Amino acid sequence: MRVVHTIAEARAVRRALPGTWGFVPTMGYLHEGHLSLVRRARAENDRVAVSIFVNPTQFGPHEDYARYPRDLERDLRLLEPLGVDLVFVPSVEEMYPPGFQTWVIVEEVSRPLEGASRPGHFRGVATVVAKLFNILQPDRAYFGQKDAQQTVVIRRMVQDLNIPVEIVICPTVREPDGLAMSSRNTYLNPEERRAATVLFRALQAAKARYEAGERDAEGLREAMREVIRAEPLARIDYVSVADPETLQELERVEGPALLSLAVYIGTTRLIDNIMLP
Ligand SMILES: Nc1ncnc2c1ncn2[C@@H]1O[C@H](COP(=O)(O)OP(=O)(O)OP(=O)(O)O)[C@@H](O)[C@H]1O
Numbered sequence: 350m351r352v353v354h355t356i357a358e359a360r361a362v363r364r365a366l367p368g369t370w371g372f373v374p375t376m377g378y379l380h381e382g383h384l385s386l387v388r389r390a391r392a393e394n395d396r397v398a399v400s401i402f403v404n405p406t407q408f409g410p411h412e413d414y415a416r417y418p419r420d421l422e423r424d425l426r427l428l429e430p431l432g433v434d435l436v437f438v439p440s441v442e443e444m445y446p447p448g449f450q451t452w453v454i455v456e457e458v459s460r461p462l463e464g465a466s467r468p469g470h471f472r473g474v475a476t477v478v479a480k481l482f483n484i485l486q487p488d489r490a491y492f493g494q495k496d497a498q499q500t501v502v503i504r505r506m507v508q509d510l511n512i513p514v515e516i517v518i519c520p521t522v523r524e525p526d527g528l529a530m531s532s533r534n535t536y537l538n539p540e541e542r543r544a545a546t547v548l549f550r551a552l553q554a555a556k557a558r559y560e561a562g563e564r565d566a567e568g569l570r571e572a573m574r575e576v577i578r579a580e581p582l583a584r585i586d587y588v589s590v591a592d593p594e595t596l597q598e599l600e601r602v603e604g605p606a607l608l609s610l611a612v613y614i615g616t617t618r619l620i621d622n623i624m625l626p
């Protein structure tokens with residue numbers, strides 16, 4: 350497993366090792382969700398690259414960039430047994446040298462949901478992912494369904510900019526009590542950790558109402574809100590029942606629907622989603 354910090358070294362390793370390349374972009378502090386992407390990439394490609402980069406341009410000025418958890422040694426220990434060929438760990442200066450001024454903006458699908466709550470977030474995500482694709486030139490890239498809007502934004506970018514990479518979306522890995530794995534779960538104290546199951550419980554409540562015949566999208570949103578309001582440590586940022594491709598809010602659920610939500614547990618903001626039917 351080669352661990353490199355510069356773009357020149359990453360390109361050299363990529364060029365030296367023949368075969369198909371799978372790529373898993375991450376912000377590190379790896380958990381089983383990330384590792385599931387790496388295993389899938391390992392199974393489907395001759396070579397696997399992982400990037401670890403806490404990308405400052407996708408964080409708002411009042412977000413958690415500075416305190417985002419980082420532990421490179423632990424991450425490398427977790428990756429070593431998985432058969433990863435290349436780990437790319439650039440510095441901020443390597444990715445954004447002085448004079449940097451070019452951005453990738455995916456317009457419509459970046460606007461609602463996470464984009465509305467985190468202005469500029471998807472500009473940062475799309476730009477860094479485009480750069481990583483250009484540097485590593487993977488055949489396939491692996492993303493988690495947990496960040497559902499991110500998968501829509503990246504797919505759109507790849508299609509619109511003719512980037513020759515296949516985007517593979519992998520299922521959300523959960524804790525036994527349903528909480529979606531996230532590096533941000535480490536911010537939760539024990540009481541908040543118990544309360545954090547409210548995201549998955551809210552999604553399940555809406556799903557149950559759908560299965561009981563509810564097709565009014567507002568009825569499904571209300572089912573989520575009821576569960577979250579009953580949890581004193583939780584505060585709703587948004588609940589959504591949207592078209593999975595356009596991400597526009599639905600009035601009626603006649604076909605596939607993306608149920609998603611963002612909830613503050615104390616000061617920690619968590620997201621989750623499921624697809625219907
Ligand atoms: N529970 C999960 N199951 C499957 N994939 C996941 C899970 N959590 C994160 N991923 C995916 O791993 C990739 C890297 O995500 P990232 O490093 O931001 O992890 P994270 O734990 O989601 O962090 P955050 O705390 O920022 O939400 C993304 O494609 C993301 O969707």
Ligand SMILES: CC(C)(CO)[C@@H](O)C(=O)[O-]
Nearest residue numbers: 374375376404474477496
């Ligand atoms: C795709 C990504 C690594 C870009 O910084 C990030 O948004 C993430 O971890 O999901």
Ligand code: BAL
Nearest residue numbers: 376407408470496499
């Ligand atoms: N979408 C995962 C990375 C982030 O929250 O900034």
